[in-house]
Amino acid sequence: IKNSTITGNSGAPASGRVSLTTHAISGAAAIVAVIDFLVNAKESTQHLLADGDPAIYGLTGKWIASHGTLNIAIHPEWFGHDQTINYMTNGFFLRPDGNHLYPQFFHLLPALLAVGDWFDGTRGLLHLNMAIGGFAVLAVYAFATRLMRPIWALAATVTLSMTLPQVFFSRDTFSEIPSQRLVFAGLALLYDTFGTRCKRPGSYGFLAALTLGGSTMVRIEAFAYIPPTLAAIVVLALVVAKDDERRAARVRV
Secondary structure, three states, X not given: OOHHHOOOOOOOOOOOOOOHHHHHHXXXXXXXXXXXXXXXXXXXXXXXXXXXXXXXXXXXXHHHHHHOOOOEEOOHHHHOOOOOOOOOEOOEEEOOOOOEEEEOOOXXXXXXXXXXXXXXXXXXXXXXXXXXXXXXXXXXXXXXXXXXXXXXXXXXXXXXXXXXXXXXXXXXXXXXXXXXXXXXXXXXXXXXXXXXXXXXXXXXXXXXXXXXXXXXXXXXXXXXXXXXXXHHHHHHHHHHHHHHHHHHHHXXX
């Protein structure tokens, strides 16, 4: 949020000083994110029956919080090593050793959910994705300010927070929300890396790579959508930087 008021297409004057209006709009975006979290947390699901992706993430996070490992012991000796018993279930597969189950999907979200469980038990685990959803809304706002005026970026952010897909995925332990947060934050940082006002492009580029790369630890399709997205944002940033140089040249003349 702080960065969105300094760089990009935020409406700041050429001197780099940011108007009070821009600060106020960024503050409003932060308030929208807080409201997004509070409303969704109040209506959050309690999805712990392994009948779909959210429950698998949640149960895996619960196991990590209490056992510190992804290997789930099944103790076949408790059942007399009965070879007719199938221990596999939705989202959990038998390891080659025959004594442990292993959860499917990538495990960044379950690891984060485990942190929520450490702080506030099952309630913390179930509410953590709502908090990530609030930060995801802020990340969208931050990126939008690079492309449009802050007031329109705020309007887009408010609209996003009220859309059914955003609400639905935020109220359960879906991995789309942390992926959204990482992708849009990374795109904003990458855009700034090529901006003419960026004084530390190396640092911004490193953070952008770290953030976008982190999304590949959340969802496997990140490997498919990140390369073309990166190419598009680099081209866009270079075009904007060229326009900034032309405007600066006209000012000097």
